[in-house]
Amino acid sequence: MAYIKARRGVSPRQIKLLLLVCMLAVGIPVGAGASGSWLAAAISVEFAFLGLGVGVLIVQRLAGPSMRKALAARGQAYEQALTLRITPEALVYDLADLTMTARWPCVTDLYQTRKYWVFLVQSSAMVLPRRFFTTPEAERDFIVEATSRMTDAARARSPDAAKFVGN
Structure with a gap:
């Protein structure tokens, strides 16, 4: 669906990139201001990226089975002709x-x-x-x-x- 959405305007990948850039642009300066250290701020943002990556993997692993369950609850098959x-x-x-x-x-x-x-x-x-x-x-x-x-x-x-x- 990302390709379809990209044909209509901003794609989900572009949105994700924009969000990641914003995390860096806001997260590091705010973290540096709060902690007093640019290094500590950069490290904390890197760990935020790591956490985001783990979260994306978990969501991808759960999406298929949850879709199958939702369709089954509605009486529909996951695979259809x-x-x-x-x-x-x-x-x-x-x-x-x-x-x-x-x-x-x-x-x-x-x-x-x-x-x-x-x-x-x-x-x-x-x-x-x-x-x-x-x-x-x-x-x-x-x-x-x-x-x-x-x-x-x-x-x-x-x-x-x-x-x-x-x-």
């Missing part, structure tokens, strides 16, 4: 009991992450795992077909797709 179909008129995204249809003029861009292809449809995302493709040729054929139906403006905003198709 997904299909993404290209029709002459629209891109059709079927995820279990949910169907989204996006007419091609609504598809604003297509980009690739390490594990996914992401179609941005106005302010929503249709995410297609790259593991769905059995061969690189099948993946390329799908992307060629999708980009051929997108508007010129959407293709211009999709350099990842153009580069992939060019290979």
Whole structure:
């Protein structure tokens, strides 16, 4: 989702970097003023970074199991069947009991992450795992077909797709 959010403005990674810089810019001078030592302040901020890192690791480890439990409590499976179909008129995204249809003029861009292809449809995302493709040729054929139906403006905003198709 970070990639999607980055396309809309400031990404979560940029926000994290900004927060870390602020921790340094505020933490060290305030710590130095309170303790009277720049060294003690710098060391305490370094330990704050270490604590932040440990906290991030703990949250990452707990996020998956807690998501599974939350879905199970609502009677939903963690893994659900997904299909993404290209029709002459629209891109059709079927995820279990949910169907989204996006007419091609609504598809604003297509980009690739390490594990996914992401179609941005106005302010929503249709995410297609790259593991769905059995061969690189099948993946390329799908992307060629999708980009051929997108508007010129959407293709211009999709350099990842153009580069992939060019290979």
